[in-house]
Amino acid sequence: MSAPNKSYDPVEVEALKPEEIERMRDEALAAFAAAGDLDELAQAKTAHTGGTSPLALANREIGALPPQAKADAGKRVGMARGAVNKALAARQAELEAERDARVLVEEAVDVTLPYDRVPAGARHPLTTFMERVEDVFVAMGYEVAEGPEVEAEWFNFDALNFEPDHPARAMQDTFFVAGPKKTESGVVLRTHTSPVQVRSMLDREPPLYVVCPGRVYRTDELDATHTPVFHQIELLAIDEGLTMADLKGTIEHMVHSLFGEGLTTRLRPNYFPFTEPSAELDMQCYVCRGESVGNPERPCRTCSSEGWIELGGCGMVNPRVLVAAGIDPERYSGFAFGFGIERMLMFRHNVEDMRDMVEGDVRFTRPFGMEI
Structure with a gap:
């Protein structure tokens, strides 16, 4: 039986390289910033935080690393995912505020209008x-x-x-x-x-x-x-x-x-x-x-x-x-x-x-x- 591979360097895993983690994070942040409404943001959320998103797939690679390499890789991926979730929450709050402000304008009801502005009906x-x-x-x-x-x-x-x-x-x-x-x-x-x-x-x-x-x-x-x-x-x-x-x-x-x-x-x-x-x-x-x-x-x-x-x-x-x-x-x-x-x-x-x-x-x- 062979001994554990203690000399395995996690940076050799393509998805866990520091530059790859930063790229995935930056793509997610850019997608959230480009979302023009809540529907587009929901699509970006699924693409960058869902179970098949790049960061989620990279996180799965950590389990195959030797114990001494998991901490460093997990820290990099965790920080990237935290930044993505924070940006997502901030953009969602921003878009919801814009939607509420628009609804207040578009669906406003002037309760000060005279009650008799609606014309009375007529018998046939x-x-x-x-x-x-x-x-x-x-x-x-x-x-x-x-x-x-x-x-x-x-x-x-x-x-x-x-x-x-x-x-x-x-x-x-x-x-x-x-x-x-x-x-x-x-x-x-x-x-x-x-x-x-x-x-x-x-x-x-x-x-x-x-x-x-x-x-x-x-x-x-x-x-x-x-x-x-x-x-x-x-x-x-x-x-x-x-x-x-x-x-x-x-x-x-x-x-x-x-x-x-x-x-x-x-x-x-x-x-x-x-x-x-x-x-x-x-x-x-x-x-x-x-x-x-x-x-x-x-x-x-x-x-x-x-x-x-x-x-x-x-x-x-x-x-x-x-x-x-x-x-x-x-x-x-x-x-x-x-x-x-x-x-x-x-x-x-x-x-x-x-x-x-x-x-x-x-x-x-x-x-x-x-x-x-």
Whole structure:
């Protein structure tokens, strides 16, 4: 067995030479000084103080030295590692101080600002306009009536004189929740607020004067003038002796209240299953008042220079609808009409794209103002 190698000189180990230890130390100090932020410093820390760093590998070489050589080599490596750790701590404290100072500036909150600098929210114009229409009829003695949006097919179609093969029942127009069964009506998302009128006739005794606002659903594509979810408001009056003259007078009062005095209205013959006779309701353009018709020098965007704006459908309640609701058509008559709130809002405020009403952007609602 050979004796221990007591003449082994540690400087002959390349990693433990004094100049090598100084080089490793200086490289680490330079890397820490060059780190511009805490992320870069973390990378430099791993490279120069981690388990595979040059100084860590050199420290492992000490264990293979003879006892009398370990002290000198360990002292050199220990002093170098101490200097590296001290420089690392100092640079980390410096970068953390810079980060904290920057955060204080960039994320500062001025608590002395007035509390009311944030603009108040605004109610959606569809809501406020629908309530304004309701107020017009409540002032005339009408009652506001509401009903479910998921409705039995009987209320939505059958009671309103829609034949079983009517096109409106097709999947292209109606959202069906459940199909009809042998003894039960189907279930749909209501396509109009007319089912509320049927429910009102079933729940109340004539005379009956109700206005029915609400959300309705149809399988339309969302574009500038259509939306699959929109709002309607319908009117129903049931009493003895009501005629088309009463209908036209009620309509004119609504138009004057919402768009201004002096506007005329007209009725154009049409067909609806639940009214007979039926008509389309037009009002005189409230912007040009008909002066743009045939006048290319004064075109009107609101009515397209036609002089009239279509509002919706109306007519006398079909006797079959009265019978379905248990009302004697020989004693009572009634009238009804309805229109879309979105289209009315577009006319009244020159809204060009119906999608603006449903996107929830406060920049659309805020110009209408805050109404309580």
